[in-house]
Amino acid sequence: MAKPAVLTHPESLKRPAGPSEYAKDPVNAALSKAEKIALYTKMARIRHFEQRCIRIYQQGKIGGFLHLYVGQEAVAAGTISLLGKNDHLITGYRDHGHGLMVGMGMNECMAELTGRVTGCSQGKGGSMHYFAPDKNYWGGHGIVGGQAPLGTGLAYAVKYMGLKGSCLVYMGDGAVNQGAVHEAYNLASLWDLPVIFVVENNGYSMGTSQERSTAHPGCLAKRAEGYNMAWDVINGHDVYEVRAKTAIALKRAHEESKPTVLEIFTYRYFGHSMADPDKTYRDKEEIKEYREKKDPVLAFEQELLREKVLTPELSQKINEEAMAEADKAAIFADESPDPTVADITKHIYWEEDNRGPKTTSRGTIIFE
């Protein structure tokens, strides 16, 4: 069997971590000191929220799956920090980081994990199904790649309404072999839709490495060429680089109504989900290497310390506050009530939840 071609990694990923060559990119140079601190704070909050989740999961309070984003923070942080009021986003099941980035509260996010009625989906969605449509965040989807056509449809709607906007459709590297993703690629390009497909490539589709799962011409993003779409590869450990290159794709979406595929190289420190013992398919040394040398939160902290935007004291304060906020959210989730048995049959149909004089549907719709 032919070996896959050498990966087309972004140049910056091949060099040892150091000052970002994208610090002076216009979108980054335009950031005020306060905005840079806010961006770092958001990354730190994602990190501490998720680390608090691990403890709650280990206490047996989170059911089902828990897919952690630790290690991938710069992807959500960099891309979402660029979005405006007509830009939308949708993702797969590794969805906590995106939720916190769009401004969801730690309380509602934590309470959703423990299945409480105070959760963002009132305990009906769980970890994989966060939604905040008021913040243009359309989930949180459990089936690999199933969100790609939906996001393409959101972009279609934006264009239909004549708005200058876009939809960012996030997926993992495992999603690129799903038919729904390819159908979405084709439609996005065929109809010139303002979509940015963001492939968060953390190297493993669950426990199957990219080399064992995917035939590709050098990198996953290059598949875009088959659909006549623009593409780029990004070092996902450098939030400045994520912002700089995503900004180009956003401009393409806004100005030309054209789609882009971005492959962002990143890494997750924990298993596919907490149910994954993470012992069979990768080396502990590999994880250690990424944690120590490429950590995106640490790298951005170092960057901002060098820029004298952050001081060690301020950084410590930000991290302590994020930890305290996560602790409080854990208590909130613990103390919140469960949904009731009556709640089980609510939120199924809009027409049933909003019955009034104009309601036309009748008959039995929930069966005994």
Place this chain on the structure above:
Amino acid sequence: MAVISYREALRAAMREELKRDDKVVIMGEEVAQFNGAYKVTEGLLKEFGPKRIVDTPISEAGFIGLGIGASMLGIRPVMELMFWSFSYVAFDQIVNNAGNIRYMSGGLINCPIVIRGPGNGGTNVGATHSHTPEAILASHPGIKVVCPATPYDAKGLLKAAIRDNDPVYVMENTILYNDKGEVPDEDYIVPLGVADVKRVGTDLTIVAHGRAVITSLKAAEILEQEHGVSVEVVDLRSIRPLDEETILASVRKTHRALLVEENKPFCGVDAQVAYLIQSKAFDELDAPIHRVSSIDAPQIYCKRMEDQQLPDVNRVVREALKVLA
């Protein structure tokens, strides 16, 4: 009142809703330039242009999913499936995404999409193109399913579906497309979840939906003429929501029930209807409930045999006489 075909009634519903609401978009394979694989959308491209009437590639998971996503932002897509059988390649979108998103978001998102197209056997095209998925889809809370049998119902139900704020799946029947019937000239809808007594009778209730209604009406006529039996035919029209009251009221009157559908018998719509009758009108029954469904096999290609596989008038008459015995 104009007399128009079932096909024209569907088209009129779409035309009127396209005019009423500029968020309504018709989308599907061959719906625009080709004028529709079954000509249901004929002329709409010319009248409304390519922004409103959109040809899609053969890509059901992609374009149905796209429609669902667009509906979440307030577009009201009316998606045509060339056959409901093709929904099977888009099942994740149709069930997991359209059917669950309101629930999983705790009511934050709704999905006002309509998916329509023919879902029937009897056209000599073999098993893959002859599925009747109304029972499969209606078994998912979050989804609504309707099956019109007449031009009047086709137009009224489709208009109601387009105005509804939940996903509504309209299952038509190619064999009925040329059937004609009276349709009012003025605006009307047929509310979802309201059955229709298509024929009034006193001795036996036949419950049916879709083309089985037409078969049952013909059988009722024979039963009256040749056997002196007065048969009431209840057309469900809507599978979910289901008009339980109309079914029960009829059974309370006739005390006998025959359930007819073109589905296969196992887990068909009528399995649910039979359960309903025995649980809420058991004491009213003077005889066991009988069912007539398609013969339980993948749809056979041979036309002569397929006609026998589906419920036909003779089989309905025969089974009715058993219930009446």
